[in-house]
Amino acid sequence: QVQLVETGGGLVQAGGSLRLSCAASGRTFSSFTMGWFRQGSGKEREFVARDIGGVSGTYYADSVKGRFTISRDNAKNTVYLQMNSLKPEDSAVYYCAASTIWGASAPRYYNNWGQGTQVTVSS
Helix, strand or coil: CEEEEEECCEEEECCCCEEEEEEEEECCHHHCEEEEEEECCCCCCEEEEEECCCCCCEEECCCCCCCEEEEEECCCCEEEEEECCCCHHHCEEEEEEEECCCCCCCHHHCCEECCCEEEEEEC
16 A cells, blocks of 8 residues: 655646646555546546656646656655646646556556646646
8 A cells, every 4th residue: 555645736827837746655666657647627537657767757637748747756655747838738636646556547546646736727
């Protein structure tokens, strides 16, 4: 089991940037696939990005590719989501999650979730 706490959400204008952080505690952080998901109002939770660690270990949803960057610092047990060129449709609660399934991108494969952090992008 791993505990996850997200920080860094907030209100930003369209075109702006935010960086989300997710601090993990518990089991060995480096062994997990770490993912970011989001859930907009009235929508299902959707995959944003994941990192399995190592070279070429990242994967993104098409909707954020080229704008968002996931990264991890295993020494700090932290995963980040740098979000640039934000759009109003990026507004959602963003969740950090950990999976023991290598390369997982579907929410059902993640069994450790943070509490979420709200991101609101104004037009």
